[in-house]
Amino acid sequence: MFIYNTLLTIIQQGLCYGLVAMGVYISYKILDFPDLTVDGSFPLGAVVAITLINGGVHFSVAMIIAIGAGMICGAVTGILHVKFGISNLLSGILTMTALISVNLVLSGMKVYLPYTEGNLFNNDFINSFGAYDVYGNILVLVIICIVFKIIIDLFLKTKTGFMLRAVGSNEKMCVSMGRDSGNYKILGLAMANGMVAMAGAVYSQWTNVYDNNSGVGMVVIALASVIIGTAIFKNLRFVKGTTAVLVGALIYTGALNIIIAFGVPSGYLKLIMAVLFAVILILNNSVLSGGKKIKNREKHHA
Amino acid sequence: MLKLENLVKIFNKDTVDESVLFEDFNLFVPKGQFVSVVGSNGSGKTTMLNLISGTMGIEGGRILLDDTDITVQKEFVRARRIGRVYQNPSMSTASQMTISENMAIAVNKNKPFNLSQGLKKSQIAEFRDLVSTLDLGLENKMDTLVGSLSGGQRQALTLLMATMTPIDLLLLDEHTAALDPRTSEKIMELTKSIVERTKITTLMVTHNLRFAVDYGNRILMMDKGKAVLDKAGSDKNAVKVQDLLEIFNTISIECGN
Ligand SMILES: Nc1ncnc2c1ncn2[C@@H]1O[C@H](COP(=O)(O)OP(=O)(O)OP(=O)(O)O)[C@@H](O)[C@H]1O
Numbered sequence: 001m002f003i004y005n006t007l008l009t010i011i012q013q014g015l016c017y018g019l020v021a022m023g024v025y026i027s028y029k030i031l032d033f034p035d036l037t038v039d040g041s042f043p044l045g046a047v048v049a050i051t052l053i054n055g056g057v058h059f060s061v062a063m064i065i066a067i068g069a070g071m072i073c074g075a076v077t078g079i080l081h082v083k084f085g086i087s088n089l090l091s092g093i094l095t096m097t098a099l100i101s102v103n104l105v106l107s108g109m110k111v112y113l114p115y116t117e118g119n120l121f122n123n124d125f126i127n128s129f130g131a132y133d134v135y136g137n138i139l140v141l142v143i144i145c146i147v148f149k150i151i152i153d154l155f156l157k158t159k160t161g162f163m164l165r166a167v168g169s170n171e172k173m174c175v176s177m178g179r180d181s182g183n184y185k186i187l188g189l190a191m192a193n194g195m196v197a198m199a200g201a202v203y204s205q206w207t208n209v210y211d212n213n214s215g216v217g218m219v220v221i222a223l224a225s226v227i228i229g230t231a232i233f234k235n236l237r238f239v240k241g242t243t244a245v246l247v248g249a250l251i252y253t254g255a256l257n258i259i260i261a262f263g264v265p266s267g268y269l270k271l272i273m274a275v276l277f278a279v280i281l282i283l284n285n286s287v288l289s290g291g292k293k294i295k296n297r298e299k300h301h302a
Numbered sequence: 303m304l305k306l307e308n309l310v311k312i313f314n315k316d317t318v319d320e321s322v323l324f325e326d327f328n329l330f331v332p333k334g335q336f337v338s339v340v341g342s343n344g345s346g347k348t349t350m351l352n353l354i355s356g357t358m359g360i361e362g363g364r365i366l367l368d369d370t371d372i373t374v375q376k377e378f379v380r381a382r383r384i385g386r387v388y389q390n391p392s393m394s395t396a397s398q399m400t401i402s403e404n405m406a407i408a409v410n411k412n413k414p415f416n417l418s419q420g421l422k423k424s425q426i427a428e429f430r431d432l433v434s435t436l437d438l439g440l441e442n443k444m445d446t447l448v449g450s451l452s453g454g455q456r457q458a459l460t461l462l463m464a465t466m467t468p469i470d471l472l473l474l475d476e477h478t479a480a481l482d483p484r485t486s487e488k489i490m491e492l493t494k495s496i497v498e499r500t501k502i503t504t505l506m507v508t509h510n511l512r513f514a515v516d517y518g519n520r521i522l523m524m525d526k527g528k529a530v531l532d533k534a535g536s537d538k539n540a541v542k543v544q545d546l547l548e549i550f551n552t553i554s555i556e557c558g559n
Pocket residue numbers: 313314323341342343344345346347348349350389
C-alpha cells in the first residue's frame with residue numbers, strides 16, 4: 001500500500017514538474033537559453049492563481065492570467081538580455097530575484113496561503129469522483145499535460161516555431177532571413193515562463209496551498225527532467241521532445257521520491273536534488289553524450 | 303548596384319591594439335556585375351563583406367545598395383535584400399533542423415513567419431528537385447539534420463538557400479573552399495547559372511585564381527585593405543592566372559618575404 005501510494009504521488013508530482021519541464025524545454029532545448037527566471041515565475045503563477053481564486057475568480061480564468069503573468073516575466077528576462085546586452089544567466093537571476101519580492105507583495109507578505117475556494121482539483125466535476133479523489137487528480141493532470149504538449153508540438157511546426165528553433169540552433173540563420181533574432185528569443189522566453197507559471201498555478205492547487213518557497217530549485221528539477229528525457233530518447237527521433245521531457249520529469253520525480261522514501265530527512269531534499277542532477281549531467285556528458293555536443297562545436301567556430 | 307564610399311574600418315579603436323584596415327575604400331559595382339575578389343589572407347576580403355552586410359559597423363563612409371543608403375541599417379534589415387554564404391559552413395543553416403526544414407525557412411524569407419504550417423508535404427518534393435541539382439546525394443537526405451552533413455554539403459546547401467528568394471546582392475565568401483575539386487567545379491557552374499539567370503549583383507571571394515579568372519565579369523585583387531587590381535569586361539578577360547600570381551609575388555617581395 002505504501003509503495004502504491006508513493007507511486008501515485010510520483011505520478012501527480014511528476015506531471016506537475018512535467019509542465020515546468022515542457023516550459024524549460026522551450027527555453028533550454030529549443031532556444032539554448034539557460035533561463036533561471038523559472039525559480040521565480042513558478043511561485044508567481046501560484047500566487048496569482050490563489051489570489052484570484054480566493055478572490056472569487058473562476059480557476060480557469062485565474063490560470064490564464066497566471067500564464068500571462070509568467071509570460072511577462074519571461075519577456076522581461078528576454079528584454080534584459082536582448083535589448084540591454086546582459087548575459088543570459090544574469091538576466092534570469094535579475095528577474096528571479098525581483099520576483100521574490102513581487103511574490104511576497106502579491107501574497108500579502110504571507111509565506112503560506114491556503115485555498116479557500118474551489119479550484120482545479122476541488123470542483124463539481126472532480127468531486128463527482130469522490131472528494132479529493134487521487135484518480136480524479138491524475139486525470140486532470142494528464143489532460144492538462146496532454147493539451148499543453150499538443151499545443152507546444154503544433155506551435156513548433158508553424159513558421160514561427162521553425163524560426164524559434166532556427167534561432168536556438170543558429171542565430172545567424174534568423175538574421176540572414178531578415179528577422180531580428182532578439183524578438184524570437186523574447187517570444188520563446190515568454191512562452192517558456194508562461195508554461196512555468198501555469199505549472200506553478202497547477203501545483204499549488206494540487207497541494208491546495210500557496211508556498212512562497214515552492215520555486216526554490218525548480219530550475220534544477222526542470223533541467224534534470226529535460227536532460228534525462230532528451231538523453232533517453234536521443235536516438236528515437238519520432239519521439240517528440242515534449243513527450244521525452246514529460247517522461248524525464250516522471251523519472252526524476254520518481255528517483256527523488258524513492259530516495260526520500262528510504263527515510264532521508266526532508267531537509268536534505270535540495271541536496272539530494274542537486275547531487276542527483278550532478279550525477280545526471282556527468283552521465284550525460286560521458287555515457288550518453290550526444291545532441292548538445294554538435295552545438296558546442298559550432299559555438300567555438302562562430 | 304552597390305556603392306562603397308570612403309569606407310573607414312578601424313579595429314579596436316582607441317586601444318593599444320588599434321589597427322586600421324580600410325582607410326578610404328571605394329568600390330562601385332553596377333547592377334548585375336559578377337565580381338571575383340582575390341587577395342592574400344588577412345587582406346580584408348571577409349571584412350569588406352562584413353561591412354556590406356552589416357555584421358560589423360564602420361568608422362566612416364557610406365554604403366549604398368540601389369540608391370538606398372544602408373550604412374546605418376541593422377544586419378537583419380539589410381539581409382532582406384542580401385544573400386550570403388559565409389566562409390564558415392555552419393553559419394547560415396540551422397544544424398538542429400533537417401534539410402527540408404532549413405529550406406522551408408529559406409523559401410519563406412521576407413514573408414511573414416506566422417502560425418501557418420512551417421513545412422508542407424507538397425514543398426518537400428520541390429525542395430528535393432532543387433537539391434538534386436547539387437548532385438551531392440542530398441536529395442536522399444531530406445530528413446537528415448543539417449548538423450550531420452559535411453562542411454562542403456552544408457556550404458552547397460547554403461548557396462541554394464541564399465538564392466531561393468529574389469535578392470539584390472549575393473555575397474559569397476570562399477563558398478567552394480571546403481569542397482572537393484569536382485564538387486567545387488560543380489558549385490561554381492551552379493553559381494554561374496544562378497547569377498546569369500537571376501542577374502543578381504555578386505561579390506565572390508575565392509583563393510582559387512582559376513575560378514577568379516574563369517568566372518565573373520570583373521576581378522578585384524585586395525591587399526592590406528586596398529584594391530591593387532581592378533579589371534572589368536574585356537580587360538578582365540585578358541587577365542590570366544599567371545598575371546595574378548605575379549602581382550601576389552610582387553606584393554610579398556615588397557613586404558620583405
Ligand atoms: N573582429 C576583428 N577584430 C580585429 N581585427 C580583425 C577582426 N576581423 C578581422 N580583423 C583583421 O582584419 C584583417 C582582414 O581580415 P579578413 O578576415 O577580412 O581577411 P580575409 O581577406 O578574409 O582573409 P582570409 O583569406 O584568410 O579569409 C586581418 O588582419 C584581421 O586580423
